[in-house]
Amino acid sequence: xxxxxxxxxxxxCAVGAAALFCAAxxxxxxxxxxxxxxxxxxxxxxxxQPEAKTLRMLTDEINAKGGVAGKFKVELLLKDxxxxxxxxxxxxxxxxxxxxxxAILGPTRSGSTMAIKNICEKTKTIxxxxxxxxxxxxxxxxxVFKTPQNDSLAVRMIxxxxxxxxxxxxxxxxxxxxxxxxxRMFLNKxxxxxxxxxxxxxxxxxxxxxxxxxxxxxxxxxxIQAVVNWSIVPAQTILAKNMRQKKxxxxxxQSHGFGNIKYVEIGGPxxxxxxxxxxxxxxxxxxxxxxxxxxxxxKYKKDYEAKYKEPVSTFGGHAYDAFNILCKAVAxxxxxxxxxxRSAIEHMTFIGTGxxxxxxxxxxxxxxxxxxxxxxxxxxxxxxxx
Amino acid sequence: MSTELFFQYFSAGxxxxxxxxxxxxxxxxxxxxxxxxxFAQGEFVxxxxxxxxxxxxxxxxxxxxxxxxxxxxxxxxxxxxxFIRWLDNPSVLRMIIITIGLSxxxxxxxxxxxxxxxxxxxxxxxxxxxxINIMGANVSPQVLWVIGVCAVMVTxxxxxxxxxxxxxxxxxCAANRLAATLCxxxxxxxxxxSFMLSAAIGAAAGCVMSPITYxxxxxxxxxxxxxxxxxxxxxxxxxxxxxxxxxxxxxxESFSVMxxxxxxxxxxxxxxxxxxxxxxxxxxxxxxxAAALKEF
Numbered sequence: 001x002x003x004x005x006x007x008x009x010x011x012x013c014a015v016g017a018a019a020l021f022c023a024a025x026x027x028x029x030x031x032x033x034x035x036x037x038x039x040x041x042x043x044x045x046x047x048x049q050p051e052a053k054t055l056r057m058l059t060d061e062i063n064a065k066g067g068v069a070g071k072f073k074v075e076l077l078l079k080d081x082x083x084x085x086x087x088x089x090x091x092x093x094x095x096x097x098x099x100x101x102x103a104i105l106g107p108t109r110s111g112s113t114m115a116i117k118n119i120c121e122k123t124k125t126i127x128x129x130x131x132x133x134x135x136x137x138x139x140x141x142x143x144v145f146k147t148p149q150n151d152s153l154a155v156r157m158i159x160x161x162x163x164x165x166x167x168x169x170x171x172x173x174x175x176x177x178x179x180x181x182x183x184r185m186f187l188n189k190x191x192x193x194x195x196x197x198x199x200x201x202x203x204x205x206x207x208x209x210x211x212x213x214x215x216x217x218x219x220x221x222x223x224i225q226a227v228v229n230w231s232i233v234p235a236q237t238i239l240a241k242n243m244r245q246k247k248x249x250x251x252x253x254q255s256h257g258f259g260n261i262k263y264v265e266i267g268g269p270x271x272x273x274x275x276x277x278x279x280x281x282x283x284x285x286x287x288x289x290x291x292x293x294x295x296x297x298x299k300y301k302k303d304y305e306a307k308y309k310e311p312v313s314t315f316g317g318h319a320y321d322a323f324n325i326l327c328k329a330v331a332x333x334x335x336x337x338x339x340x341x342r343s344a345i346e347h348m349t350f351i352g353t354g355x356x357x358x359x360x361x362x363x364x365x366x367x368x369x370x371x372x373x374x375x376x377x378x379x380x381x382x383x384x385x386x
Numbered sequence: 387m388s389t390e391l392f393f394q395y396f397s398a399g400x401x402x403x404x405x406x407x408x409x410x411x412x413x414x415x416x417x418x419x420x421x422x423x424x425f426a427q428g429e430f431v432x433x434x435x436x437x438x439x440x441x442x443x444x445x446x447x448x449x450x451x452x453x454x455x456x457x458x459x460x461x462x463x464x465x466x467x468x469f470i471r472w473l474d475n476p477s478v479l480r481m482i483i484i485t486i487g488l489s490x491x492x493x494x495x496x497x498x499x500x501x502x503x504x505x506x507x508x509x510x511x512x513x514x515x516x517x518i519n520i521m522g523a524n525v526s527p528q529v530l531w532v533i534g535v536c537a538v539m540v541t542x543x544x545x546x547x548x549x550x551x552x553x554x555x556x557x558x559c560a561a562n563r564l565a566a567t568l569c570x571x572x573x574x575x576x577x578x579x580s581f582m583l584s585a586a587i588g589a590a591a592g593c594v595m596s597p598i599t600y601x602x603x604x605x606x607x608x609x610x611x612x613x614x615x616x617x618x619x620x621x622x623x624x625x626x627x628x629x630x631x632x633x634x635x636x637x638x639e640s641f642s643v644m645x646x647x648x649x650x651x652x653x654x655x656x657x658x659x660x661x662x663x664x665x666x667x668x669x670x671x672x673x674x675x676a677a678a679l680k681e682f
Contacts, residue, residue, distance in 0.1 A: 041497075045503070049502070202648060203647050203649045205648060205650075205652055208648060208649075208651070209598070209599035209600065209605075210402070212394065213398045213639075213642075216394035216395055216643070219391075234600065245514070245517045245525070245526045247517060266504055269515050270514045270515045
């Protein structure tokens with residue numbers, strides 16, 4: 001009896017296993033599992049929210065059309081890192097080891113991306129980051145790409161602008177985040193090339209609620225001709241507010257981390273006149289028809305704004321680019337082979353919201369200085385700065 | 387340092403000092419009535435600000451603030467009635483853990499209702515860039531509002547506790563609950579009232595500070611730590627000492643920027659808290675013998 005029972009059990013197991021084995025390959029070839037680690041909540045939520053919304057929108061859109069290249073249904077596994085490095089690392093492990101995703105999009109923040117860069121490289125998982133610092137792609141990791149413009153390029157844009165105005169002595173103020181630290185490094189490193197001297201270096205807590213003592217300290221130095229405020233957290237508008245309250249009217253430059261109109265809304269009139277480099281998405285309506293990006297920008301803007309009833313931000317654009325670069329490469333290759341898809345991205349030219357990307361084995365960012373325009377805030381809206 | 391610069395640092399320090407003091411007084415009111423620290427105090431501040439912001443589109447600003455204060459006061463009462471009142475002679479530790487749980491509960495509820503976003507009330511006078519010149523320094527008119535409102539609240543509260551019967555009864559509860567009960571005071575109701583009072587002043591502070599500091603669902607714990615530091619620094623239970631300690635912390639934080647990067651500002655309060663707990667646990671203005679008699 002016992003013998004009969006165990007035999008039946010073995011047979012059942014064998015049948016079950018066989019069924020699984022037969023099912024597995026067909027299932028896998030039809031689904032493109034994309035992991036995404038996005039700071040949907042937390043201090044970087046002004047960046048992460050539009051990214052998450054964009055990824056959900058694009059997934060629905062592409063699946064409605066029958067998937068990538070008409071055969072790979074996209075399954076998006078979106079994890080909210082809350083902007084925390086530790087969470088990003090454990091989500092990356094989970095996505096790679098348990099969910100066996102094909103590629104990971106994000107993380108939103110520079111620090112988080114740097115924390116998982118090696119994990120992705122070692123496990124040969126394609127990572128297309130939505131974070132900005134150049135360190136993500138320098139040194140190049142074979143499986144790691146990014147869509148936002150390099151922070152070093154943003155620094156160059158700002159310095160070029162300052163040089164044309166004859167500004168030579170500046171104060172650098174950064175938010176105490178990964179993005180802030182890398183920004184400070186590039187701001188100090190590149191300044192001499194443009195004949196600029198950074199005479200004060202300050203940083204503030206990303207949780208700061210008032211920076212008037214800091215502004216007072218800066219004001220006490222009469223040599224300062226301009227301030228660069230390099231940050232992604234909401235506290236970045238507080239600096240502008242406190243400067244204008246104190247009637248200190250030196251030009252204020254911000255990073256491309258300012259590209260969400262919500263920062264203007266919470267900062268109010270204090271943000272008027274802030275100058276910052278950004279991709280063209282924010283001024284898509286005022287571009288010439290000759291601009292190669294125009295069609296992409298207008299389509300994304302229209303889709304996003306129709307679906308979510310809120311203005312687009314450059315950050316959502318970074319997610320848009322990351323998602324589409326991956327899908328384009330998968331469609332080109334036609335199979336879900338990490339190495340081939342990786343190589344396809346590496347040789348791709350892609351017209352995205354962040355600029356026209358020219359990837360190469362040595363350049364996993366693909367954008368040049370021309371991806372930026374200088375923008376400003378005019379009557380509560382973003383406008384081209386001329 | 388020029389007087390102008392000095393005054394710039396000074397005004398920022400005073401503004402923050404008063405805010406911390408208000409949170410600390412909220413701690414003290416409840417501590418005096420119950421002997422516990424209500425760690426949900428920062429959440430009352432958040433609730434006041436966020437409620438006023440939500441109501442503002444539908445009514446004039448003063449009305450929105452008044453309504454927010456009333457709603458938060460009711461929430462304060464509900465918190466006491468639902469979670470604290472029915473406990474029969476609970477231990478201090480148990481009560482503290484309940485308030486920590488409450489603060490998490492309120493915060494998560496606020497996240498659910500208002501989401502992540504950072505909001506703010508409009509400036510009461512002018513806008514985010516208007517300022518007035520005082521002794522050569524430019525300060526936002528909102529700073530005067532904060533200082534004014536907080537100063538009025540502190541004065542009214544201390545008069546209330548000194549002069550009115552109700553206030554005296556509450557102090558009696560604090561001094562000796564059993565004796566107060568024997569005198570015919572309903573101590574349970576006084577405890578509810580203490581929660582309402584501290585919710586009300588927290589909410590009012592949350593409204594006046596909102597234009598300057600913005601409001602967000604998770605602003606509570608940060609404020610609670612500062613307020614707690616100030617309450618301990620002044621000596622638990624002593625509201626006037628809390629004002630002095632609050633101003634001290636505010637000024638130290640503000641002037642520290644001259645030598646320390648702003649990003650280290652958060653460390654100052656924590657360091658002070660630890661130092662006080664190690665060296666002078668009864669606070670700067672507290673009495674060592676009196677503190678030794680208390681359970682906590």
